[in-house]
Amino acid sequence: MGRIITIGREFGSGGRELGRRLAEELGIEYYDREILTQIAKHTSMAEEYIQNVVERQPHSLLPITIGRSFAYVEDYAFKQAQAVYQAQSKIIRELAEKSDCVIIGRCADYILRDQKPLRIFVYADLESRIARCMDRRSEGEDLTEKELKKQIQAMDKNRARYYEFYTGTKWGDKLNYDLCINTTGTVIKEIVPAVAKIFD
């Protein structure tokens, strides 16, 4: 089985951790934030700025024409988002050609569709995702469960809109993935060896 693995994941499902540990277990590369660093190297943009562009969501940036100057600003932001997506696509393709790897998010499943990566989607029920987020809060973060729930739902909505904007298909729809893994009530560390065996 191929060893280009893309991982889509619901916020708080532990998908990123699963990806990182899977890459470790298989002894292959792991790309997540590293991609932003690469984009920064390839463009004149700062890493923080790129993160900012990605988070601003292209779908809300389609040029509109209520007043000429406002439209201009939107159009500029939209072009920036497109430029980042183009750079990201190019880098993801280069990384996947270079060696076996795990790539987190970033529509990599769609960008690499011609290479037929193993497309994994990681998900869990909301309760379990809230619990996972509570566990990994940094010191000083004191979000309540209710606030966390809101944050999780907002993050997933963003991911869904981003994915749908660039791929034209539904984020999390099982038909877009080869394997969907439910992490409800599981300890990621404990399920990774079983998942890794698929690639032996």
Next chain:
Amino acid sequence: MGRIITIGREFGSGGRELGRRLAEELGIEYYDREILTQIAKHTSMAEEYIQNVVERQPHSLLPITIGRSFAYVEDYAFKQAQAVYQAQSKIIRELAEKSDCVIIGRCADYILRDQKPLRIFVYADLESRIARCMDRRSEGEDLTEKELKKQIQAMDKNRARYYEFYTGTKWGDKLNYDLCINTTGTVIKEIVPAVAKIFD
């Protein structure tokens, strides 16, 4: 990992074949139609009659009161369906207690929820399911692609309604399964060893 494995599957996805081969590979029991035979043994009903009762779908058999005699027939059929479901649940629980096994369909994931089986759902895109059905047609069957598509959709609708009636949750919703496997464009025989490794 536990070795009670339940398999839900879309019609034509190859889920049954995957289950059978997985059981062979793991050297554990496989239950599909065998469950009907068991029900027949435990009740006074003939196997064919049971199949008939199952296929008549309980949701369409809820007692209604348009005319006294009609309501009586419906009520009787509804009770029969309930009796079969009860017998089936009892047998599935007994089989799962006896030894490791793979069980196909029949809401086994829900019936065995307290034993925490590994719940697999097998699916594929419609095109691939039509192709799989075309391949496995018996001699003399000459359904066109269009007819097969209709049949597949009708079967899935039945399965969904049956599942939802007895479990109160949505058939095929990934949250009801631990692992969802996309068989689009795959040869079942070839992916089984990889899936089996999860249980090593």
